[in-house]
Amino acid sequence: xxxxxxxxxxxxxxxxxxxxxxxxxxxxxxxxxxxxxxxxxxxxxxxxxxxxxxxxxxxxxxxxxxxxxxxxxxxxxxxxxxxxxxxxxxxxxxxxxxxxxxxxxxxxxxxxxxxxxxxxxxx
Numbered sequence: 001x002x003x004x005x006x007x008x009x010x011x012x013x014x015x016x017x018x019x020x021x022x023x024x025x026x027x028x029x030x031x032x033x034x035x036x037x038x039x040x041x042x043x044x045x046x047x048x049x050x051x052x053x054x055x056x057x058x059x060x061x062x063x064x065x066x067x068x069x070x071x072x073x074x075x076x077x078x079x080x081x082x083x084x085x086x087x088x089x090x091x092x093x094x095x096x097x098x099x100x101x102x103x104x105x106x107x108x109x110x111x112x113x114x115x116x117x118x119x120x121x122x123x
Contacts, residue, residue: 008055009065015047016069016098020077030078031087033094041097048101049108056106063102067095 019032019040027035032043044066051062070091074080 004055005058005061008051008058008061009068011054012047012051012062012065013069013072015051016066017073018069019043019047019066020070020073031074033087033090040094044094044097045101048098048103049105050101051098052102052105052107053109054105056109059099059102059106063095063099066098067092070095 022043023032023035023039024030027037027039029035032040047066048062051066052059055062071088074084074087074091
């Protein structure tokens with residue numbers, strides 16, 4: 001159980017950092033929320049979905065990991081400015097898209113597991 005928790009936070013943290021890593025290539029902006037496209041929202045939801053589907057028992061850890069991964073990337077890689085105090089709270093708010101994605105990902109996994117198990121029993 002503890003091993004799953006650690007792996008879950010590492011995977012979700014990596015997914016959060018990847019959002020920021022690929023932002024300049026996908027949007028042309030260093031910060032994904034500055035882009036005119038829905039890149040940031042789609043990536044947050046998708047990252048949450050993946051984390052929830054992989055580790056459905058630890059949905060809240062997916063949220064914390066995705067937000068933490070973004071924060072670490074932002075503080076380590078990007079230069080910080082005076083707007084950092086405004087950006088960090090928004091990151092936690094935007095992170096709720098990842099939480100919604102994680103709930104849907106976990107529900108999808110449970111549904112498919114039940115459906116496939118039921119299909120095997122019918123055959």
